[in-house]
Amino acid sequence: MRKYAFVHSKAVNFMSNNLKKHTQMNTLKSLAILGIIVFLSSCGGGSSSTESTEAPKEEAQPAAEVVAVSDSISLEIEANDQMQFNKEELKVTAGQVVTLTLKHTGKMPKEAMGHNWVLLASGTDVATFGTSAVSAASSGYVPQDKLDQVIAYTKVIGGGEEVSITFEAPKAGYYKFLCSFPGHWGVMQGDFVVSPK
Numbered sequence: 582m583r584k585y586a587f588v589h590s591k592a593v594n595f596m597s598n599n600l601k602k603h604t605q606m607n608t609l610k611s612l613a614i615l616g617i618i619v620f621l622s623s624c625g626g627g628s629s630s631t632e633s634t635e636a637p638k639e640e641a642q643p644a645a646e647v648v649a650v651s652d653s654i655s656l657e658i659e660a661n662d663q664m665q666f667n668k669e670e671l672k673v674t675a676g677q678v679v680t681l682t683l684k685h686t687g688k689m690p691k692e693a694m695g696h697n698w699v700l701l702a703s704g705t706d707v708a709t710f711g712t713s714a715v716s717a718a719s720s721g722y723v724p725q726d727k728l729d730q731v732i733a734y735t736k737v738i739g740g741g742e743e744v745s746i747t748f749e750a751p752k753a754g755y756y757k758f759l760c761s762f763p764g765h766w767g768v769m770q771g772d773f774v775v776s777p778k
């Protein structure tokens with residue numbers, strides 16, 4: 582009986598050891614499988630989260646790179662007490678809606694140092710127009726019988742004042758602008774360049 586019991590207990594021991602090993606192996610196996618699952622799912626999750634963060638960037642980039650050709654433009658030109666414009670050339674694109682602002686940065690009154698900005702039609706001679714403008718004081722030195730030679734113009738302003746006008750850019754080409762206040766056109770003139778659309 583005792584021997585049997587010993588054997589039995591040994592057998593039980595053996596069995597329980599085996600069971601332990603088996604259970605351990607099972608546990609290891611399940612841990613390994615779990616590990617693979619976790620690895621796979623984290624990979625899957627990782628790649629999908631990468632996609633989700635990259636996708637909006639790819640969509641956003643082209644939108645940010647889109648440079649629309651503006652159909653309007655704002656230009657600014659200054660005139661001073663020294664009878665000077667601060668720009669000799671202004672550039673726009675054909676058909677653009679141009680908003681031009683003339684600023685008189687000086688202090689002299691418009692009767693003594695008045696300035697305007699006049700854009701002449703293609704083929705109009707600056708000297709001829711400037712000379713004829715002298716006698717057009719009542720209309721801001723823009724002869725009303727020569728408006729066909731004028732694309733756009735501002736009123737005459739004095740020191741510290743500014744004025745804005747809006748007009749449509751003419752067809753592509755080179756035009757002249759000037760200040761038509763008596764005696765100013767000789768130095769106060771420049772090129773208005775209209776490039777094709």
Ligand SMILES: [Cu+2]
Binds near residue numbers: 660694695696697769
């Ligand atoms: Cu002037």
